[in-house]
Amino acid sequence: MTDRHIRSVEDVLTLLDGLFADALKWEEFYGDRERPVPFFAAKPDENLVSYLERGLLPPGRALDIGCGPGRNAVHLAAAGFSVDAVDLSDAALTWAKERAGDADIRFLCGDVFSMELGEYDLVYDSGCFHHLPPHRRVSYLSLLDRCLKPGGHFGLACFAAGEMGSEAPDAELYRKGRLEGGLGYTPESLRWIFSELTEVELRRMTEEQADSPLYGVPFLWTALFERP
Template identity: 50%
Template sequence: MQMLDDYLNNSQIHWDDFYSNREEKVPFFENKPDENLVSYLAKGLLKDGNALELGCGPGRNAIYLADNHFHVDAVDLSEESLKWAAERAIKRNLKINFINQNLFKLHIKESHYDLVYDSGCFHHIAPHRRADYIHLVKESLKPGGYFAITCFVENGPLGGSDISDWEVYRVKSLQGGLGFTADKLKRIFHDFDCIEIRKMKNVHEDELVFGVDGILTAIFQKRA
């Protein structure tokens, strides 16, 4: 695994550099939760409990979950993003456990979480790490717990490369992030029950939630 990580390393995004300019016009820098996540709580699908966010960035979804009575562990590889997230949480007087760690070196609490949430991390995971990723989600969730994800639509307006898994290693690149379809997500996460897969709603920038074209949203449930 480490050999393949190193093989692709030069093509990976340097996340500390990415988050260092907070004035950059990046849509998901806005401190707003994903519209799909908000919808899950509004419909009563998710309630309070323990939540693990994978690749939390500057903390917008972790903050929303904490503000809705979740106990949140939020993980990111970028120290710079977590500094920003912690500042935001302090301003809201919210307690969130931010963890600066590689997902695949993370020591998780087994069967501890009611929700595992991933907003834009999975499409940066190389194919050889998917089995580890699925294992992490399965081990961390309680039976009946939920796993929700947002990722690039294949060949969407935000990118979403449609290259094959084999091609990733031939060109030594994820090409900015891999794209997915509903069928691909169902196939990859076939060990879970699929509750919903849909495109993210494109919402106006004045609204209190985040939503743009080119993102696929999905929520799955761990079988009891």
């Protein structure tokens, strides 16, 4: 897109990206490892561990969207998955690589929507979706359509409306030019957005204590869907 002209859907999406002035600065966010952020700890999501323990996710190829310091990617690799882990932040990926050691993980820095990726048995997202502006749901669904194999699974952990994140209607977010720290979703809105997929489970994340080996906070919805 030039400064003046739009001629594609992607040009429109890019233009809309620029309307939001409060986008989190991820390089700065992950650059301070001493910040007291619970999900900085090397603990996988309790729901992801539960899916694996119940045999809902047979090992295969996995894509971890917004992998951060790699806590879920490392766990998936240990469970037998070959993992592609993507994040916008070099600082996050440097940290993740240190944690991963020689695990079967390919770390990719950049915009997952513009990457050339293959097909996956599992696409997992813990904390990326709720930081996307509404128009990028279009890009997100397109990514799933391209990358999730038939019979594959999509796992999600995102802000629950009424607990975390903005509950403002989409149009109001564009009028304000702010995402207000992220978007909160209801079970109904998640089912509607991902209606092309088959719901396996949708529930609150179970709260885990500080000494637990798992990450769990009750202000997140967790969902597992299957592609028909």
